[in-house]
Amino acid sequence: MRYPTPGGIEAALDRIDPAFRGSPIRQSPGLDRLFGASIWFKDETANPIRSFKGRGTANFVAGLGSDDRPLVCGSAGNFGQGLAWAARTHGHRLTVFAAETAVPKKIDAMRALGAEVHLHGADFDVAKEEAGRFAEREGHHLVVDGAEVLIAEGAGTIALEAMAAVPDIDLVLAPLGNGALASGMGTWVRHAAPDTRMLAVAAAGAPVMAHAVRGWPVTGREGADTIADGIAVRVPIQYAVDSLRRVLDGAVMVPDQAIIRAMDLLQQHLGLVVEPAGAAGLAALLADPAAWGGRRILIPLCGGNTRN
Missing domain, CATH: 3.40.50.1100 (Rossmann fold)
Structure with a gap:
């Protein structure tokens, strides 16, 4: 079984439609002050389908x-x-x-x-x-999202682009749904910056992938009750779990209240409409703001397709 590789991610960059490559990196002095950190957002809402x-x-x-x-x-x-x-x-x-x-x-x-x-x-x-x-x-x-190596390697190009543009990142926070985004980005992070901490962020109301990555027993009763429909996974994909365990430093869970607040902050400070799943990375900072002071942080804003 093949897992994502740095070479596969580099090859993916040549296959991807130009409409999805080179997404902008955004910063907000206001958010940096709020969290006492330097935060770079890779804006995947800036393409024709508003998603990575x-x-x-x-x-x-x-x-x-x-x-x-x-x-x-x-x-x-x-x-x-x-x-x-x-x-x-x-x-x-x-x-x-x-x-x-x-x-x-x-x-x-x-x-x-x-x-x-x-x-x-x-x-x-x-x-x-x-x-x-x-x-x-x-x-x-x-085609099962999370179960295909080429899908994860395509998602990994987000980290390839971002880390080429922003050096010395201390921490990457990637939303955790079916696992392709976090495993792809994590593969590149481990290759390009082995000392950078790589965390996946799940919704507390849909904890099964975080539980599986942590090695906790999965009962089948975890449920998927969250505003973040894009990461509302109830049944883990074993291939994705195995891929994630190879590259993650951990998985955290955030409540819907933090996700909603993160969406509001992104609109207020960056003028961006980000869907709940796309705001999960910033929500992790809100859930424990004292833990991130002084860090250089990369967060993908992975989607902007809201209900309204």
Whole structure:
């Protein structure tokens, strides 16, 4: 089994649509003063789908080669948009299964990009299970976010770009959903700056991936009750867990109140509308502000597709 590698991340940069590369790095003197730290934000909302998912999906679809089977996935919305963009670019059909509770704006965006979208079940994991059954029944290629090395390596290009632009980062805080973002970024961090601390940030209401990374027993009763739909994972992906354990220094969990406050701060200080999952990194600073003083911190703002 292959895990993400620095070479794979470098190769991914050449495969990714230019629309998703070179996202801006932003700073706020006000936020630096508030936390007593130097914070750099990698703004992944500044692309056509307002999410980092276009990186990994472009790398994955470009790597399919002669496999022209129709694609199918489960998605809360952003992954489906990224896969729809890549599928349209490379001439693949795509079917997406999303929860009946999915953000309507994300559903509309996936359909606008050419995906056939079906709503199924009460949450993301139920929709993903239905996507698996559909793939087996119809002979489509099932794409599971968090289970594909090329997707993680595409996401890792965020760290490659950011650490080339900002030297001597002490700490990276990456949102933790299915695990591709944190494992990809963590792979590059371990390569480029082995002494930099790499933490993944889960929502307290969806703790299963953080529990699994920490090696805690997963009972199946953890649930996924959080405002942060993009990281509301209820069923861990073992490949992602194994990948994360190789590169993380730890996983932390943040309450929804901190996520909401982080969203407000990002709009106030940077003028950015960031979705709850995208604000999880800053929420980690809010949850324990005294722990980060004097650090040089990198945070990806990984999505900006809110309900409103």
